[in-house]
Amino acid sequence: MNLEKIKKNALNLLYINLIISVLIFMIDVGDKTIQRYLLYFLISAMYTFCIGLGNSYLNDYLDSKFSWTEQTKERTIAAVIGTLLLNIILVYACNYINFVLIQGKSHEKFFNGDLNFINWFFINFSLLIAAIGHARGFMLAMKKNAKQEIVEQKLIAKSANAQFESLKNQLDPHFLFNSLNVLDSLIEENPSLAQRFTNSMSKIYRYVLEQKDKEMVTVEEEINFAKTYCELLQTRFEDAVTFEFTISEEDKKGFVVPLSLQLLLENAIKHNFATSSKPLNIKIFVENGNLIIENNLQQRELPHKSTGVGLANIVSRYNLLTDRNVFIEKSEAFFRVKLPILKEKIKAMNTFSPSQEQSAYEKAAKRVEELKGFYGNLISYCVFIPFLFFINWRTNPSYWWAFWPMLGWGIGVASHAFKTFGIGRDWEERQIKKYMEKEDENDKKWK
Known part of the structure; x- marks a missing residue:
């Protein structure tokens, strides 16, 4: 404690202490003298400072050993x-x-x-004060953790969004540069073909x-x-390049990052030579x-070392959207x-920050209500048991x-x-998970 x-x-x-000593002095039926008030003030100070500072030191010590948010059970026990x-030791000592003395x-x-x-009444009263102090510490820790989590999620979302925008902005110059080449x-070679290529390129660029x-x-x-882009490439290379598409209707319903095929087709043309006698065969399945x-693979030497922008762009965009990896295989x-x-479909960057913030807020609000x-x-x-x-x-x-009410209410x-600190909830979650896994196994057996 600083x-x-x-x-x-x-x-x-x-x-x-001032408030308590004044109240006791006013209630007391004895003589109202300065000496008597000072005695009440000192006795009240003994209780207030011993029990108050003692519980404060205990709270700080436990905070340094256990985290309310990460070790809730250990901290509570x-x-x-x-x-x-x-409190039993402090109350008996002060009393x-x-x-006696x-x-x-x-x-x-x-x-x-x-x-x-x-003695018993003072112990219960001091435990009540201590419980309020622990409750306050827990709520402050939860509030701080919720705010920190929201801030972290916002920073992650902003960083990821900026990174995603940067990757997408690479597409324009990359496509334009290759198309102009x-x-x-x-x-x-063929001016009339170049004119048709220009018209087709404008349609493709609109899609981009x-x-x-x-x-x-x-x-x-x-x-x-x-396919449209392949027709454009075939206009130039004719039978030196062939394309084969094998995609089922069911597979067409899935999702991929946009312009990934176009970038990979560009790379295949760029890094391999293609002739009528040795055509470049590209398969998409x-x-x-x-x-x-x-x-x-019909690799050719390039005058300048490849920057790898196209393939790196695809890998990076997938990393931002999913845990599944892009695999690259190369052989002779x-x-x-x-x-x-x-x-x-994943709405990765546009909805990430608000949903995470809302989720963190709802989780924290629900936890605070439980507490x-x-x-x-x-x-x-x-309060009421000592009164009874x-x-x-x-x-x-x-x-x-x-x-009897102490025992019943205590249970x-x-x-x-x-229930509040998760001792019962963990058992319920384990049973639910166990039951669901059992059902999944049964389903697999029937299949």
Whole structure:
């Protein structure tokens, strides 16, 4: 505990002590003198500072050993045991000083009769104050953790969104650069073909502009675009390049990142030579949930080292959208890229931050409501049970009926604690998970 916190706690306890000592002094039927008030002030200060600072030190010590958010069960168990032991010791010590040493009560009467009830009442009252302190610490920790989680998720979302936008912005210059290279080659070889290529390129570029801002597109959309692009390439290379598409209607319903096929087709043309006698054969098919682009390897030397922008772009975009990896296989005979086909459309960057923030907020709000209910129950128990014992003691001390509501309500509080701090919930979740796994196994057997 730092010095600033000690000063703050001491000042708060001083204010509490002033209020308590004034109330006791006003209620007391004895003489209203300065000396008598100072005595009440000192006795009240002994209780207030011993119990208040003791519980404050215990709370800080437990906070340094256990995290409320990550070790809730351990922190709760340690708090219950530590608070019980500490407050019993402190209350008995303060009461002994007050009643035996200051007021001159006999040592034998201290552990029985009225003084024993006073000891029990003071212990319950101090436990109530300690429980409120632990509850406050827990709620502050949960609030801090929820805020931190929201901030972290916002930063992750902003970073990922910026990265995704940067990757998508690479598509425009990359496509334009490669297309202009092809056009440049055609202008000298075949001007009329270059004109048709220009018209076709404008249609394809329109698709590029429409799709580049999307996180995902259907396989069908991508295949249709790829076929148009292949027709454009075949216009230039004629029979030097062949294309084979084998995609079922069911596979076309899946999703891939946009313009991935176009980038891979460009790479195949760029890195391999193609002639009529040795054509470049490009196959596009689906296998084991992956869209595969494969070509026979006829590698040629490039004047400049490849930057790898196209393939790296695809890998990076998939990394931002899914845990499934893009696989690249290369042998002496072929080069193959496997793109994962996703079964559902993922709105990765545009909805990430609000949903995470809302989820964190709802989780924290639900947890706080559970805690408020439990600590409300605990505080009511600590307040009303001593009150019932007081009534029992004043009305019928020969029969202690107050033990029955204490026992019944105590069981209810314990059950509430198990549920609130997850002791019971873990068992329920394990049973539900076990049952679901069993059902899945049965389903697999029938299939």
